[in-house]
Amino acid sequence: MSIIIEPIPFYETNYAWLVVGKTNKAIVIDPGDANPIMKTLNEKKLLLQVILITHFHNDHIGGVRTLKNTFGCQVIGPLKEADKIGVLDVKVGDKDLLDFDGLGLGQAEVICTPGHTLGSICYYLPKFRMLFTGDTVFSLGCGRLFEGTYLQMFNSLQKLASYPDDTNIYCAHEYTLDNGRFAETLPTRNDLLKERMAEVIYERQNNRPTLPISLSVEKQTNPFLMAKTLELFTALRKAKDHF
Known part of the structure; x- marks a missing residue:
């Protein structure tokens, strides 16, 4: 079965992801700005059924209230950040399952990934091998530590790396070029990274967007996923912060 899965760009680097299964009812992930979302939905004649939120930062939730008021959609997000988000209909935590079978999308698994924020979560749709990582994993990079510890982020990345290699990563920012330039300075650079950067x-x-990207490629090119120890990950994150 085919689905629609595409990024809706807004601000300088953000993507909200639009997912549509067998109906005209859509899911949107991390809509920081309502205007481009509404424009896309209207052009495609879609109804917004569900909003998924990965964390509370305003560039991920700024459009939620307007979209909810317009479409009456359900808003799902992290239990640990419910007070900061304020408009959640469903509050979820690690390993919770969401049923989107009526939309033709099967189930979604919630994955707690603290690090970028303490309550950050990701969503995995096994039927289509889609992993929505918010600001936890980027292509060739990972999120900054605004609230969490290096250990928390390291463990979160290791958790995501354990998913099937043919999983596609849909992250919330177009940071790939900058991340890749940092990765090219490291001893872990390889021919696959060179090919990826050319693309x-x-x-x-x-x-055009550089996403999605397979987890398999990321595990061979993303220095933060390639880091096997907390010490190495910590050194890389600190170095990237000053790159």
Whole structure:
């Protein structure tokens, strides 16, 4: 069965992900700005059924109230950040399952991934091998530590790396080019990274997204997923912060 899965860009680097299964009812992940979401939904004649939120930062939730008031959609997000988000209909935690079978999307698994924020979560749709990582994993990078510890983020990345290699990663920012330039300075750089960067440069020159990307490729090119120890991960994160 085919589905619609596409990024809706807003601000300078953000993506809200639009997912549509067998109906005209849509799911949107991390809608920080309502306007481009509504424009896309209207153009495609879609109804917004569900909003999924990965964490409370405003560039991920800024459009939620307007969209909820317009469409009457259900808002799902992290239990640990419910007070900061304020508009959640369903509050979820680690290993909770969400049933989107009526939309043709099967189940979604909730994965707690503290690090970027303490309550950050990701969503995995096994039927289509789709992993929505918010600001936890980016292509060739990972999120900054605004609230969590290095250990928490390291463990969160290791958890995500355990999912099937053919999983596609849908993260919330177009940071791949900058992340890749950092990765190219490291001893872990390899031919696959070189090939990936050539693709990334081409796509960005043509104003196209560099996402999604397979977890398999990320595990061989993303220095933060390749880091096998907390000490190495910590050194990499600190170095990237000052890159």
